[in-house]
Amino acid sequence: MFRFFNRVRTVVSSELNALLNKAEDPGKMLDQFILDMEKDIADVEAAVAKQIANEKILSKQYAEAADLVAKREEQAIKALQSGDEDLARRVLEDKNKQQAQAQSLDLLVEEATKLSEELKEKLREMKDELRDMKMKKDSLKARSESAKARAKVNRTMSGVGTGAKAGFERMEEKVMHHEAQAEASEELRSANKSLDDELALLDRTSSVDDELAALKAKLEKK
Template sequence: MFQFFRRIKTVVSSELNSMIDRAEDPVKMLDQFMRDMEADIREVEQAVAKQIANEKMLKRKSDDAQALVEKRQQQAEQAIEAGNDDLARRALQDKNEQANQADTLRESWERAKQDADQLREKLDEMKKEYQQMQLKKDGLKARAETAKTRTKMNRTMSSIGNDDSKRGFERMEEKVLQYEAEADTSEDLSQASKTLDDEFAVLEKNGVDDELAELKRKLGKE
């Protein structure tokens, strides 16, 4: 369990480029590694819970056995005071048997407590490592997204200056120049097509305008 968790940690700690070289999607792989870690932690949590429950059970039995030892001791003393040596003897015999059981149970409880403490320490260590890997995963994912964006931008920028784009731009520029030349030519042709009558009509119009202005001046209607 713990060896597998450490193996996962090592993989997550590897450089981003090594995952890319293996044609793996770093973002998806990192998410999968974190899910594997979470599953390991849940499994260890269950093991720790069972061990703690076992430790508590052994502790309770050990305490009960020790309490019975003390009870038999008191009963033996009570029997002696009552002058009943036979009853006192039987109480002491049972006390010795219970003491042996109490010692065995106490040893089992101490071993169980030691195992539970070690599992709790391992679980705490795994959770700390998981938090560290979570932070590192977020950083690696951000780096992966940045790298993808940079690659996309670089490809777009490189396509802007390629020969096809450049030739197409120049072709459109030539069309615009052609449109402008056609507009200038049509204006020149329009000017050249005016007849003498058209020019004299302009002069006559100007003469009427001058006469109208003179008349309005005389009548004070300016």
């Protein structure tokens, strides 16, 4: 029985420590562990109840044996008073037998009572451990949820930051490319315009020269 309690305490410690190193969801694992612990305690409670019942049975047997010893004492006295010494002798022999039995039962009751108290104390310790575990479970679950939320936010923020920055830089390069294209187009348009202006001016100059020559010829004829 004591080995069983020690095993339970060992399982409590080892499972809790191993839990933190596992990849499973700590919240679900903690809930399952609490259920397993409660089942173990229920089994131990049944064992304690059985031991207490055994203690009561031994106590009852001891009381019956002690009463029989006292009864045989009275019967031996009556036998002597009636002059039947042989009967008194046989009654005393049975009294001694019952007294030895009562003494053995008394020792068994004492041991059973001591064991019952020890088992009840161990059971109280297990219940205290379970209560502490439940308190730690709530704290660990809250910490686990906070850690998962923080990690999720960090991953999201990291992804958003990287994607946004890359996209922003890409758009900036695209705008700069468009601006360069616009500047090149403007320069080409300006160059073409200047050439067209010179050609137009040349056309206008040629027209004026022709008109001037025509007037000169007209004057000469006159």
